[in-house]
Amino acid sequence: DAKTTQPTSMDCAEGRAANLPCNHSTISGNEYVYWYRQIHSQGPQYIIHGLKNNETNEMASLIITEDRKSSTLILPHATLRDTAVYYCIVRGYGGSQGNLIFGKGTKLSVKP
């Protein structure tokens, strides 16, 4: 089973920041938080991942709380092309723990 809880859907206005929350209260100390997105029915696309510290790349920022029980993915200036299902995944190490287990994700709709 997925180790994360996400809202089913969210809306965001084009040009505004999209903040997607994720709860992972049972995360272990050596488990990473990953974010992927899936546009239409394409293959999932990697966005970002982190362990403890906040991370930023050209696509997004990842904010992880100090207790690591939740995180937020931030798309700083959402565009219509960011409309997708966003998956928050907790990933461990070794054997099946290293696999990506997907939940149902958050369907983000970016509106003009």
Add this chain to the structure above:
Amino acid sequence: NAGVTQTPKFQVLKTGQSMTLQCAQDMNHNSMYWYRQDPGMGLRLIYYSASEGTTDKGEVPNGYNVSRLNKREFSLRLESAAPSQTSVYFCASSEAGMNTEAFFGQGTRLTVV
């Protein structure tokens, strides 16, 4: 750079027919995965291969077999297709370890009638 390539992209099978879905990656990754995605659902792991020569069951392995032919290729076989196996199938690959991203193919859309 092709990444992860799946063939075919679309397939229609009759109940009881067999087929093999092919997946190849050109990134020299050790780990490869097969997922299925049903309408409105997230991806579910069918089988994975942590390294060449090894395969293990995921969440939903029943009705499927896999072969890690070499480091590049990981195939998924349906021996006797059933309508419940109508789904979109995704292959993925990654380096070993938990600090690495996985790359996904564009999917195979399979309909069993």
